[in-house]
Amino acid sequence: MTEFRLLATDGLARRGILTTAHGPIQTPAFMPVGTQATVKGMLPEQVAATGAEIILGNTYHLMLRPGPDIVAGLGGLHHFMNWPGPILTDSGGFQVMSLAGLRKLEESGVTFRSHLDGSSHHLTPERSIAIQHQLDADITMCFDECTPWPATETQAALSMRLSMRWARRCREAFINRPGYGLFGIVQGSIYPMLREESADSLLREGFDGYAVGGLAVGEGQELMLKTLDATVPMLPTNKPRYLMGVGRPSDIVRAVARGIDMFDCVMPTRSGRTGQGFTRRGTINLRNARHAADPRPLAQDCHCPACRSHSRAYLHHLFKAQEMLGPILLTWHNLTHFQDLMAGLRAAITEGQLATFIANFERDEGEGDIETAPNLAPDIAINLDASHV
């Protein structure tokens, strides 16, 4: 059992606290993705310094390498990766479909071949729950089939109903402990009737939180938001709601306005590794030659180390020279940007100012980056931080 307390609402948007065995999470929350027991390129204390309170781990990856027995033998995933805060693990269902080879889907579960070495594995609802228990996940996700996009209503119904039968088996298999929660996942693709059937089915079982799955798989923002409009009102108000695999800042802002409490996405970390920086004024490609001599920080108002101590010119150089420090700094920046966005959303909801916050957000994104430095006076350039020697 995890506990969820609502602190404030603003329209459909909610401000809350989710309490787990490893600490509280302020919602709406963004969870950085730590696929293989590490948020790529970041020390765990750096992840915490961005404001992240909870990270996501991947059951599929960790079951294959290093294996759940190794992680459990070293005290669980928190201890193994030195992240003392809450951890949510996905069930492995998504990666089995997206990464593994030679899948065989049956009522019992999925047989698949590892993308690492071709070895054969069988993952069932019961096995997924057991592995997540071994990993010591604060929040365990039900094992489901993420319905592919596009799917006909018939395909989506068959897939959703299998996931609902599996959800019942997950509920059975999950060992309830204080501070440890199990989340169900609503499926049904873009079909409101199926979403309703799925939500009803999960509510009959009763979960500690409800995820909306099967979105952000190619349907586009408009259909995603439409599906949220139809789905979220079916979910209980006293449990957290998690939109899986989402998303861009504009997706997050709009989903929060529709009552979503939790998010995860590889975007800030993956984009950070390829030179894409998120700012209030949209994304900036630091590999672009226009940054080569620009003394300004990536984002003038950002407090991350990349913006506090380094110029766009330096970040550009690091990416051109393929230096590890480029991905490190830009990942740090992007995670900071996402966490600052969540902090802003939380404050706006508390103050009943979400509409204004969203209007400002959309205005800033619309304006775009200031492409050339208005002047190169020292006051707009970064200042050398002499404090560390």
Added chain:
Amino acid sequence: MTEFRLLATDGLARRGILTTAHGPIQTPAFMPVGTQATVKGMLPEQVAATGAEIILGNTYHLMLRPGPDIVAGLGGLHHFMNWPGPILTDSGGFQVMSLAGLRKLEESGVTFRSHLDGSSHHLTPERSIAIQHQLDADITMCFDECTPWPATETQAALSMRLSMRWARRCREAFINRPGYGLFGIVQGSIYPMLREESADSLLREGFDGYAVGGLAVGEGQELMLKTLDATVPMLPTNKPRYLMGVGRPSDIVRAVARGIDMFDCVMPTRSGRTGQGFTRRGTINLRNARHAADPRPLAQDCHCPACRSHSRAYLHHLFKAQEMLGPILLTWHNLTHFQDLMAGLRAAITEGQLATFIANFERDEGEGDIETAPNLAPDIAINLDASHV
């Protein structure tokens, strides 16, 4: 002019302070290599946290990318990479020989093609000094030819005498400023007579420090130490002595005992990226399967983040999973190990205990790693650091 003050000696070994425009350096000192305006995988404040007071930059790499004008336009290398401490730059001579294509060596300098894009460049003693000035190096190195190994005495003499003529031109070209020094480089391969001729030639010009070049190029430790035995006594006691490109901990310890004050080497950073960890008991390959479930830190007595907060099992996992955090943590550890070695050498010289220090060093290296955990009791495992959330 940089200033060098001797604080203590123990046999031939020296404990000193070298004062530069960007701060003092305690010697004997190890300089991490920051080839492309970054010590690979490390934030500058992390490099400083290992105890490093000075880093090395590469003229060859920086002249090609991002170019000295860009670096100068952004306030010099310290500002560009946010390293406020002292920086020594090599002259580019070594990389022209080891990396560039289609070299043409003439009395005037070297014409070469960039290893990045094949563009043609001409590097002369004057140009190298001018670039190092643009980079704002605290310590500028003379442009020389690093005599290849092996070389006959005739080859070594011709090469050394060219370097000496170039050293004179470097001395001429260098603009003296308080806190900025120019170091000459003794060449002459393994031939004591040539080393003497080279040292005499440099001493006539007068430099702020004297490097021993052309070693650690394949001759082996025995010949290297023999050449140091013959060369170091020819150098003035009131200037720092720098053994270029060295080396393993055992090389450093033995060179310090012979009166060397400064070192640089890619070994701790490069090895860190490939899974080799330095410990008092020798190097450890963390990719080895014996570490897969080992809860012990890499080095029990090390205070770096990798050893303080992570197990060998976790480091092993990161390298097997090709996660960036593996190289990051192991680079941090290795740099810490090298800086701790230097701090130990400095303390030993101050106390007149260098012989004991070296005996202990050799005993520990000889013992090798404790291959299996004697037991897996929690007291020898790392403890979860809960302080950062």
